[in-house]
Amino acid sequence: MGMKVGLGMDVGLIGLGRMGRGMAASLVRAGHGVRVWNRSPGAADGLAGVTPVASAAEAFAGDAAITMLADDAALRGVIVEGGLLDGDRRPGLHLSMSTISVALAQDLAAIHARAGVPYIAAPVFGRPDVAEAGALNIVAAGDPEAIARAQPLLDAMGTRTWGFGPEPHRANAVKLAGNFMLIAAIEAMGEAAALAEGHGVTGADLLDLLTSTLFASPVYKNYGGLIAARRYEPPGFNLKLGAKDVGLVLSAAGAAGVPMPFASVLRDNLIEAIGHGDADKDLAALAEVARRRGRPA
Template sequence: MNTTLSVGWIGLGAMGTPMSLVTARAGHRVTAYDMSPQALEAVAPDVASAESARAAAEGADVVVIMVATGPQLEAVLFGEAGIAEVLSPETTVMVMSTVGPRAMDEATARLLPTTSHVVDAPVSGGVARARTGDLLVMVSGTEDDVASARPLLDAMAGNAPVVGGRPGDGQRFKVVNQLLCGVHIAAAGEALALADSMGLDVAQCHEVMNTGAAASFMFNDRGQRMVAEEFDEARSALNIFVKDMGLVTDAARQVEQPVPLAASAEQLYLRGRREGLGLKDDSVVYDLLRRR
């Protein structure tokens, strides 16, 4: 079986850009569309440019969608210039955005008259791991559909477990992932703000706590940015967690599951956006909490 695929790529944001590049450098033929000409220039010449989403998708073996929100996914697929009209019954659509279970379920159902080949594959790991093809991808879909996308997953991911047999299960796993990430960032900010308020050496507190049971990936990673006060370069914007914690609480509401810690963290991120910090790095929650 030929493992070189033609890929239509839609969305070249902070994550989509390095993901498309590692895919192309693994030998796949990638043609991308993004509304930003600068984003298209940034991936040339490894990734070819298309003038529209439809042009990128037409004739592709796999169409990868890496947009930010559920409404953007709907617009890409079914909007006025949506790609659904140019897909064939053989096209595999792989959604790698974090859009939530509801949006994924609705998109899968609406695609059925066009193609039944849908892979739900949201990613986690951040920009640095995207650049090295070492992401965690939570994959769901039929065995055959996942197999058809596996060469791309192998290029982008260090770990790409199949977490369910239906599109939507990947989003459900990602919701659990984002609950943990969002709460851990908020907890890191709260802990270091408390240390600061008590007059402790915040850098030493971060160093010491990372050697014990209180350590976590987010406390280590975001805590470094909190200590250094590196809020302006948004490696992961606070607005992302406004969206993602909203997806967490929405998914929990659908199954009547209380998520009090996630709800509290969501309110912190919403407060940050209301205070004009949405485009700052999400580690800015530390600064938000220590303001007096």
């Protein structure tokens, strides 16, 4: 992943949350020209090498535009309701990297096709520190020729691009399936830790054993460490966003006629955690639901 001197692309990036900032830094480091716009001003402060622009339309231009927004409403508001596809200066392609619903992904693919702007869904796996390091796993689907043109950008932001065919929404289905498994892992660790604690074993000792042996994988190790330490702030990915994602999982499952009973349980437990005041804590705080139930005040 060395510097791509002389091969830099002209890129607009819309959305400078913690993930977007890390992605912008990775693009700059790889030699691309990066214009940035965020709905709230000041988001580009302290971000070296980028060019802040005054409107979303100025960012939605050049060789490629990248969107990394919080949810369906934000993406629809900026791209569709904001009329960006009606403008004169449209980008060579649009890389949509947000975690959004399958239904919106299908709508956006059709809207972009009518506008003549290639649309690639490219959601990512990785927390903000992984984005900052340019080490994301990127799930891409869309027109193969457009993905090939976007590859230098994908290579700057990720260690690997995983292709899932020509229909963009398939990448979003993969992202939602992955997030479901991640949240289910947190729930499993929370329940297992509560069981151990009910018999005089600390959750930390149990999780140290299991995440070093049977479950020695990144999700279990990273989230297991947070659960063991009960360290839920600052959040890498907050619980409220996790609840949003499980809602998207259930919508996509319903549309495909696929029952997901575990996802329904996760949704209810996330709602309980939010009701308890944990919305802005790390997703790992879901483990506290099982702990509280097993140790009622």
